[in-house]
Amino acid sequence: MKKTIIKSLISILLIGFLFTKVVSFSAVLKTFSQINIWYFLLAFVAILGNNFVSTTRWKYLIDHSKVKYWYLFKLYFIGNYFNNFLPSSIGGDVYKILKLKNIIGDGATATAATFMERFTGLLALAVMASIALTFTSFFPAYYGILLLIIFVGGFFFGLFILNKFHKMHPKLEKFYIVFLSFKDKKDIVIKAFLLSFLVQMFSVLTQLMVVKSLGINISTVYAFFAFPISGFISFFPISFNGVGVQEAMYIKLLGFVGISASLAVAASLTYFIIRVVSSLIGAVFYYFYND
Numbered sequence: 001m002k003k004t005i006i007k008s009l010i011s012i013l014l015i016g017f018l019f020t021k022v023v024s025f026s027a028v029l030k031t032f033s034q035i036n037i038w039y040f041l042l043a044f045v046a047i048l049g050n051n052f053v054s055t056t057r058w059k060y061l062i063d064h065s066k067v068k069y070w071y072l073f074k075l076y077f078i079g080n081y082f083n084n085f086l087p088s089s090i091g092g093d094v095y096k097i098l099k100l101k102n103i104i105g106d107g108a109t110a111t112a113a114t115f116m117e118r119f120t121g122l123l124a125l126a127v128m129a130s131i132a133l134t135f136t137s138f139f140p141a142y143y144g145i146l147l148l149i150i151f152v153g154g155f156f157f158g159l160f161i162l163n164k165f166h167k168m169h170p171k172l173e174k175f176y177i178v179f180l181s182f183k184d185k186k187d188i189v190i191k192a193f194l195l196s197f198l199v200q201m202f203s204v205l206t207q208l209m210v211v212k213s214l215g216i217n218i219s220t221v222y223a224f225f226a227f228p229i230s231g232f233i234s235f236f237p238i239s240f241n242g243v244g245v246q247e248a249m250y251i252k253l254l255g256f257v258g259i260s261a262s263l264a265v266a267a268s269l270t271y272f273i274i275r276v277v278s279s280l281i282g283a284v285f286y287y288f289y290n291d
Contacts, residue, residue, distance in 0.1 A: 009214030014244025022251065023262045031214055031266035035202035039213035043206045047278045050202035053074055057120070057195040060188050061113040066103055074285040075099055080275075093118065112178040116192065116262070124196035125228045128204075132224035138256050200228060210271045211254075218257050226253040246272070 019025050023131050055073045062072070079092030100110035126148065134144030159197040166176035182189050206226040211218060218226070250268040251261045259267075 012244075014248060018244070018247055018251070018265060028269070029263040031263055032270070034215060035270070036213045036215070038273070039209045043209035043213065043271075043274050044278060046202050046206040046209055047274055048204065048277045050199055051080070051225045051278070053195055053199050053202060054117070054121075057192045057199065058113065058117045060192050060195070061116045061120075062100070062104070062109075063185070063188055067100070069286075071103070074282075077279065077282035078286045079282065080279040081286060082156075084276055084279055104176075108178040112182070116182060116189070120189070120193045120196040122232065123155070124193060125200050125232055127227050128197065128200050129228035132221055132228075136219075136222050136225055138222065150285070152250065174281055181196055181250075197275050203231060204228065205276065208272055209265075210274065211259075214263060214267055214270065216254070216259055216267060218254070218259070223259060226256075243272070248253070 052073075055069065055076045058076065059067070059069055059072055075096045079096045082092040082095050097107070097110045097114050100114070101107040104110060104189075130144045130151065132144070132147035133139060133147055162176060162179075166172050204224055204227045207230075208218075208220070208223045211223075230246060230253055233249050234246040246267040247265050250264040254264040254267070255261065
């Protein structure tokens with residue numbers, strides 16, 4: 001509870017600072033009045049595509065005959081719905097893991113599969129952002145190589161920590177064993193990793209449609225760098241569900257290509273609205289079709 005309050009305060013302070021010191025609230029509202037509804041709807045379709053492919057990736061990683069695609073599809077949307085109220089973007093994963101555990105009877109497997117679903121997505125995001133950064137004209141090409149080295153280094157450092165401390169708790173030990181079992185499922189991991197690129201493409205496409213709906217023109221190459229980086233930073237539990245952090249990242253990254261802070265904040269808030277509205281499908285599943 002204490003952490004939730006702190007993260008909520010951080011979000012409030014960030015949003016308050018942005019609207020009092022950086023952007024004009026009236027300017028952001030004026031931007032909303034000029035939104036192109038067709039691009040907005042395309043963004044909504046793209047985010048639904050993201051969820052469809054993400055569910056398919058999760059199904060591959062679970063690799064269990066008892067778990068049906070339709071059940072996972074509902075769980076995925078319900079998890080997104082819970083993310084609206086929980087303090088981080090992984091809050092809904094806890095619900096998904098608990099429900100999945102009830103089906104397969106193995107909490108470690110449910111946790112490891114859900115973790116790998118997230119992990120392959122972050123890895124694909126890192127690779128995509130690094131490649132795009134190499135080809136964008138706004139930064140030196142070697143920045144992309146450095147970014148990839150940082151991500152890969154972080155991955156191996158995480159494995160080192162897990163290897164050193166997995167015996168500290170029985171549940172962590174069991175998770176470590178199940179996690180290592182993916183070494184014998186290389187074909188499944190490769191499929192999940194390739195699907196992760198498609199997931200991230202849908203995510204970038206969603207945000208690209210959002211900025212276009214507000215009359216913002218940026219190159220596709222730059223979008224494949226800026227939006228994954230924004231998503232990666234927002235993923236960390238710094239604020240409540242990334243609120244405030246994402247707006248700040250939009251201002252910084254879109255500012256590099258000459259987009260005003262007001263437009264950037266409007267784009268970030270529009271993307272947030274689309275995510276919340278699409279997650280309401282999860283509310284329908286939870287309250288009316290929850291097994």
